Amino acid sequence: MKTFTSHGLWSRILIVLGSIGMLVGAIDPMEGSVVILPGSLIVALGTFFNQSERHLFAYRAWVFILIAIGVGALWGLSAVGGIGGKSGHSMWWGVLILPYLIGWSMGIWGPGSPRWLLVLGIGVGLWYLAILALVLKHSWQRGGTMSALPGIIIAATGLLTIGGCIGRLRRDSRHLVPRA
Numbered sequence: 001m002k003t004f005t006s007h008g009l010w011s012r013i014l015i016v017l018g019s020i021g022m023l024v025g026a027i028d029p030m031e032g033s034v035v036i037l038p039g040s041l042i043v044a045l046g047t048f049f050n051q052s053e054r055h056l057f058a059y060r061a062w063v064f065i066l067i068a069i070g071v072g073a074l075w076g077l078s079a080v081g082g083i084g085g086k087s088g089h090s091m092w093w094g095v096l097i098l099p100y101l102i103g104w105s106m107g108i109w110g111p112g113s114p115r116w117l118l119v120l121g122i123g124v125g126l127w128y129l130a131i132l133a134l135v136l137k138h139s140w141q142r143g144g145t146m147s148a149l150p151g152i153i154i155a156a157t158g159l160l161t162i163g164g165c166i167g168r169l170r171r172d173s174r175h176l177v178p179r180a
Contacts, residue, residue: 109165
């Protein structure tokens with residue numbers, strides 16, 4: 001039976017709360033950035049407070065930094081009128097948002113992720129694939145005038161997340177099987 005110190009218990013609570021925030025915010029990846037950013041910070045802080053998980057802190061700090069850079073770009077681009085279409089800004093400015101999507105995905109399936117987070121991460125990845133279908137359907141209904149590129153990028157993030165979660169689940173299950 002594990003015993004938890006005061007720091008260990010608070011660390012686990014912070015990591016669970018931050019992880020839930022990252023999942024809930026991912027339902028709408030753009031609007032949810034206001035939940036995902038602090039969620040990733042809370043996960044990093046929870047890892048920092050746990051003395052036995054020092055090796056994970058650098059990883060989770062980088063996840064937070066990637067998310068912060070991408071969310072900052074997202075908010076900055078939104079403040080100047082967005083990208084593509086009639087905004088006058090090239091769609092290529094959207095590349096600045098990619099660290100957010102990559103960091104979020106890494107935060108879900110990274111080292112130390114509990115099984116429940118990996119399973120729910122697969123669910124979010126499937127939702128991201130469904131978003132592509134919704135974008136394509138909407139685009140076809142409008143005669144193809146809407147770009148499918150954002151939907152494709154979100155779907156790619158979904159595939160990365162699904163693959164990462166399945167890979168982590170497979171690796172973790174190999175460690176549970178006793179060797180003869």
